[in-house]
Amino acid sequence: MTGNSFGTLFKITTCGESHGGAVGVIVDGCPSGIAISEQDIQIELDRRKPGQSSITSPRHESDSVHLLSGIFEGKTTGTPILLLAYNTDMRPEEYETLKNIYRPSHADFTYQMKYGRRDVYGSGRASARETLARVAAGAIAKKFLNQSLNIEIISYVEQVGELRAQIDHTTVTPVSIESNSIRCPDLDIANQMIRLIETIKNEGDSIGGVIKCVIRNVMPGLGEPVFDKLSADLGKAMLSINAVKGFEIGSGFSGVHLRGSQHNDAMAIKNGQPIFTTNHAGGTLGGISTGEDIYFRVAFKPVSTIRKQQKTINLQNEEVILEAEGRHDPCVLPRAVPIVDAMAALVIMDHYLRHQARQRV
Amino acid sequence: MTGNSFGTLFKITTCGESHGGAVGVIVDGCPSGIAISEQDIQIELDRRKPGQSSITSPRHESDSVHLLSGIFEGKTTGTPILLLAYNTDMRPEEYETLKNIYRPSHADFTYQMKYGRRDVYGSGRASARETLARVAAGAIAKKFLNQSLNIEIISYVEQVGELRAQIDHTTVTPVSIESNSIRCPDLDIANQMIRLIETIKNEGDSIGGVIKCVIRNVMPGLGEPVFDKLSADLGKAMLSINAVKGFEIGSGFSGVHLRGSQHNDAMAIKNGQPIFTTNHAGGTLGGISTGEDIYFRVAFKPVSTIRKQQKTINLQNEEVILEAEGRHDPCVLPRAVPIVDAMAALVIMDHYLRHQARQRV
Amino acid sequence: MTGNSFGTLFKITTCGESHGGAVGVIVDGCPSGIAISEQDIQIELDRRKPGQSSITSPRHESDSVHLLSGIFEGKTTGTPILLLAYNTDMRPEEYETLKNIYRPSHADFTYQMKYGRRDVYGSGRASARETLARVAAGAIAKKFLNQSLNIEIISYVEQVGELRAQIDHTTVTPVSIESNSIRCPDLDIANQMIRLIETIKNEGDSIGGVIKCVIRNVMPGLGEPVFDKLSADLGKAMLSINAVKGFEIGSGFSGVHLRGSQHNDAMAIKNGQPIFTTNHAGGTLGGISTGEDIYFRVAFKPVSTIRKQQKTINLQNEEVILEAEGRHDPCVLPRAVPIVDAMAALVIMDHYLRHQARQRV
């Protein structure tokens, strides 16, 4: 109700500001008996943390996760799991000059309008640091789905600016994604992307792109009809990530160019089992999983923080010129890959539990 | 939890199948004292109903709404409002041959997988007839927003197949949308779209398109941070509509081609008030409304029901050829316009109440 | 959020006023494949309806239920079930003199304060007629629990005014409850209760009492820890019924008189299985079912509507004398028995689904 929780039966509630005491999350609704360690979670956090490479923010957070409840003898007990990462490399002084200014395309103005006040350091709650909590919680879901149900979630950078990789998503592996700092499995395009980002970084500017996600081995039947379609919940999950401006599943916007006779996915029998001969649907029909790969694309706008001069206003309603400092990413894409993974895992996990609830005895 | 409710403080719960007794909705959480009549709702339902024109399904439902609770002396009492439309023009015999078949790109297979059984007539709950309930409920929200808060919600068809209108959304009026049967305010393109759909209808095929929606005069501050961003909730609302495969807000997927310095919306002072000099954001920052127009695009796939022969399978896992009968739309777009309006109204209404809850005394 | 829904995974949303078009309920979350007929529901409604006997209100509602969605070929499909009873015997003229008056101990004053207006006929939404929807929805849960899980829910009148039956709840049968019009399985006390109510009715007065409920064969493990304890959810369910002022489970208020060494329920092994040698707990520990009988008591205040003269005020803030007319129950207890059954069934059903959701694969 207050926007800081996600999910229904596998429910997370997050908290924490960029420059407060900690960023945290309570994961509630995890089945008991799942082996979970801090290391399982740290692996995913390390993919999200700043300072990984030449194309990410140099902020030096270790983002060490602390697992403070819900685990007994290394396994979940079914009670809520508290995960915390304390903030360490805070530099509030970097924000002193920004206290009185609404940075363009940041949430400064809207938070001020909504709440009448705001935490001025490092974007407060609107900081991308908030996504740390998503990745931590998603790591639990991702592990459960993979180990108990063999469900695989694979996200990668498909496009940066005009550079779009032509990749068959059915062939992508986790190793190929992690083979380079931009997390694009096509190494040639990846290198072009990295150079482009470095150039833009030097210009004090920023750039956006597209992340593609594919989810494999989801059983048919997940997703609730009408409002909580699996596709709608995936869409909401992705659109809730900072900087996301678009979501398309299956054929998406390009499906508009096809006729029904081209777009419909024919069914056939293979080895005695129903199959779909194509997958324009992207793995859901009527909002419910078909058993085929679920795949979708997520558009990220260019990062709002740039070093170039910008026109804006201050809290006294005066026009001013902003020249930003601080430690920022020229392109959010490589660090957003584990966030997309995490949100996808949270949606699938939640719908798995919802589906299971109503199975007949 | 079960997928048939939408919203939190302004909450709707829908029910009803294509060929059952009725399609209905309970609207819960409406403030008291709002003048609402069956006629207010019927106006919107008439925009959605079949048989409006040469390019919509010939099913002859009057879709007359019945207002059965929650109103006293013409105004809301604050108690739940029940709206019903009884099903009248049902032809279950048209579906006898389909009982045993999974129609391609319909929800037949997934409902069967999820529930172990399904209502075989007219797609049951997965029928687009379900959206009647959304439009009825949305009509109440739309009226409240317009009359109490001066908020205007304007949806129109922007694209059908390859035909894309170039329309400045700030200039579109309700009258221009209703001036033609495809609901595209550019009359020239509208006529091309209508001819295209008629051709496709004659071929026994179908076609998709894009609806654009603009919401005007939303006060700054609506939307909850993190997961329930206004943009995320609008995205979920749209992606929950049958046949929707994509959603983008503001610059959307094309924002990927801009640098941060191009994409950021500068702020300035005009007549003593903060304004944004551009609106690539699409009216939200950090998921909270800025006060600028909220605008987004919604992609609809081509209608799944076509008369052309298709390969599929039956419940006995045998491959079969399907030749569909029944009464269907070659293009869902014109009837989907009031659905997009309705879902947008429900999201804004809900967030308005959520915002109001936490205002200081 | 708006108070007209109950449950989470087995969720009902009710609507309807005493003198509006209909009273209804959408039951959402029912597993598919359950045989449900209007007759299954009518049986329970007939136990609640007015005019059953000399000690109930003479209002002549048939309370015929209409099942308008969610059923296909006699069984649930997993989609929402709409149940409606149209209002027929409405006499708004009986309320003309009450329009301007706050009846003592009714919700007239509080609805007016909350909403600024209210439906003045027959208490509007605050009418006990609202409970019809609960009983209809509960009938589905009750049937499922009984037929699929062998869970039995048994409520009966234990006390009317000072008359309290001494009944071993483990021995009570549905037949013994239905053997008399007050629904007390001790026939001797039942007859005394009936005579007492008739006397009070003749005096134009009213009387309260206590309903006891026992739930048998609940598997261990239902109930969520901390806030959604099974005992807490049962308490809320009962306290949400009109006129209920108290709830106690197991030893309840009288448990205060015992020492821990007397109150603790020892465990032992019987036929190789864990048993409890006593059941002061009332079937839950830590809010989770033990497998023993769940039993609790519910206190109902005397009906607020009486024929005797009463002092009150009108909407112009003038003191007035009220002499009520209308058709009312001198004692709500016999008609409340199926309501207690229904609410208990809804709670158990919901917790059963919640428990099932997180069972390990």
Added chain:
Amino acid sequence: MTGNSFGTLFKITTCGESHGGAVGVIVDGCPSGIAISEQDIQIELDRRKPGQSSITSPRHESDSVHLLSGIFEGKTTGTPILLLAYNTDMRPEEYETLKNIYRPSHADFTYQMKYGRRDVYGSGRASARETLARVAAGAIAKKFLNQSLNIEIISYVEQVGELRAQIDHTTVTPVSIESNSIRCPDLDIANQMIRLIETIKNEGDSIGGVIKCVIRNVMPGLGEPVFDKLSADLGKAMLSINAVKGFEIGSGFSGVHLRGSQHNDAMAIKNGQPIFTTNHAGGTLGGISTGEDIYFRVAFKPVSTIRKQQKTINLQNEEVILEAEGRHDPCVLPRAVPIVDAMAALVIMDHYLRHQARQRV
């Protein structure tokens, strides 16, 4: 959904076990601009903490609260507030002998049945230590209600075993409650209660009692009709507290002995304003606040942990004799007073926000 959250618009989610890393709570939905310090919360925690007096458990937790998010420059920002108390005085060795045993009237057996495993130290999540999080969160609500709305919440011990104080709840002050270690404002009875508890403690036994709570200055109109009646939500809140077995509001169970003509609260005009001449209702009608004092009673069973020998079973289904060690309270009542306060504050706060959401513009 998972039982670890409470409230809707003012929502808390708690976590933590008796012997884990920490007990914590995220408070979500607090309006912005409220001055909150760790000290405000510590005051309430100190009333709940062990080791306060001769009649409470000697566990030596400082229960120091840490405020880790949601506050900026001493005031709330509208974002989630994380409160943590780290566990320090843990003695897992005290529980080594209990690992294999189901302690009578504890949740050991039911957690094992529900989850298949459990945290064996100090009752894990079922520990009364969980209530620390409730008190911490409630302190924020209590302060807001008191300072912004002048609402006063007053709980005190009315009864221990057979010793029942006759106290006019309208006269009780916070100072009189805190004047003695049992928190009963009648000093004479308080002393008798303390002596009784000391005797029982020496016997290795335990005892229960009743806490009464009165809430003053609640505006008329709080509470949602039908299921989320204010009375029902208060009941659920109280019944969710460990060891609570009964709840009654207003006349409660004793109201059964009155006729309607005696029980109905007449209305009159005083100083031009509507008043009630009696308050058998306990401050709500139809589940909505009347403006009169809200008052209710809460029954606590005797503490389950006693030193006396008890018969029970172990995990191997063998009958055993238990002789408990550990540090425990002979009577939970004095430490439960701030818990009742906290839960009452959370309910009123939540309903205040819910009411405010739908106020007309």
